[in-house]
Amino acid sequence: MEDRTAVSASAPGKIILFGEHAVVYGRPAIAAPLTHVRATATIHPARDGGVILAAPDLGVRQNLANVGTEDALALTVQQVLIAAGLQRLPDMTITVTSDIPIAAGLGSGAAITAATTRALAQFLELDIPVTDGWISDLTYEVEKIHHGTPSGIDNTVVAYERPVYFVRQTPQNLIETFSVQQPLHLLVGDTGISSSTKDVVGDVRRSWQKDPQRFNALFDGCGALSEAAREAIQTGDYEEIGRMMNQNHALLVDMTVSSPDLDRLVSTALDAGALGAKMSGGGRGGNMIALV
Numbered sequence: 001m002e003d004r005t006a007v008s009a010s011a012p013g014k015i016i017l018f019g020e021h022a023v024v025y026g027r028p029a030i031a032a033p034l035t036h037v038r039a040t041a042t043i044h045p046a047r048d049g050g051v052i053l054a055a056p057d058l059g060v061r062q063n064l065a066n067v068g069t070e071d072a073l074a075l076t077v078q079q080v081l082i083a084a085g086l087q088r089l090p091d092m093t094i095t096v097t098s099d100i101p102i103a104a105g106l107g108s109g110a111a112i113t114a115a116t117t118r119a120l121a122q123f124l125e126l127d128i129p130v131t132d133g134w135i136s137d138l139t140y141e142v143e144k145i146h147h148g149t150p151s152g153i154d155n156t157v158v159a160y161e162r163p164v165y166f167v168r169q170t171p172q173n174l175i176e177t178f179s180v181q182q183p184l185h186l187l188v189g190d191t192g193i194s195s196s197t198k199d200v201v202g203d204v205r206r207s208w209q210k211d212p213q214r215f216n217a218l219f220d221g222c223g224a225l226s227e228a229a230r231e232a233i234q235t236g237d238y239e240e241i242g243r244m245m246n247q248n249h250a251l252l253v254d255m256t257v258s259s260p261d262l263d264r265l266v267s268t269a270l271d272a273g274a275l276g277a278k279m280s281g282g283g284r285g286g287n288m289i290a291l292v
């Protein structure tokens with residue numbers, strides 16, 4: 001056994017404050033980390049047995065040698081191996097746990113990948129600069145399994161762990177982390193309904209292909225809100241942020257990515273005095289956020 005010690009790394013969940021879906025089509029969006037729910041990866045050295053991938057919460061324990069790269073955790077490990085230019089990995093057990101609800105639009109998949117990538121980089125004592133950007137880029141590749149055509153915002157916010165203003169563009173995405181003038185108190189309301197971001201993103205793509213004019217206008221509306229909201233967040237204008245959250249929710253309803261449960265949570269929050277509320281993430285289930 002090589003002389004390595006156990007390591008552990010974690011990554012937060014995330015919420016999309018403004019611009020989900022439109023961000024896939026190059027419009028700006030704003031996301032923030034949800035730091036008190038986290039995914040954690042712990043790596044213990046082993047004497048033999050190869051690389052064991054364990055997700056005890058899901059009852060999964062398998063050997064990397066028997067898993068294809070359609071598995072997110074296996075792909076995560078393979079990518080680090082390639083990026084680090086290593087031929088083989090030392091024997092180890094990688095255990096991932098998470099208290100981020102799965103398939104709820106809170107970035108659980110991205111957080112597990114980012115935490116595992118960080119832990120592996122530490123465990124292997126990689127000889128390359130392990131920046132947040134590097135973690136984000138590797139996480140993006142794995143996000144394709146979860147999302148099909150991810151914009152890149154989820155991996156960015158969980159890797160940088162800061163509020164981020166994001167525009168998907170070539171040759172390089174625009175990523176601006178920014179400060180928040182006064183803390184935003186956000187309430188996250190879970191519909192308890194799990195939803196596949198990949199499916200919803202695919203549906204939006206089909207609708208956009210059928211009626212590009214209408215959907216481009218909806219995306220433009222979301223993008224304009226993200227731009228204006230960034231100003232309001234920086235100056236701490238709560239009333240304005242709340243109003244814009246309501247407008248963003250209305251656009252997402254028009255995009256057909258909300259659901260009766262999400263709409264009910266939004267109106268309950270507003271009736272109770274929230275300054276604004278909207279669904280957050282892929283939609284058709286998952287979570288609502290309210291500015292309280």
Ligand code: MEV
Nearest residue numbers: 020021150151152281282
């Ligand atoms: C998911 O958190 C946000 C979406 O805009 C998809 C993406 O940006 O990849 C729905």
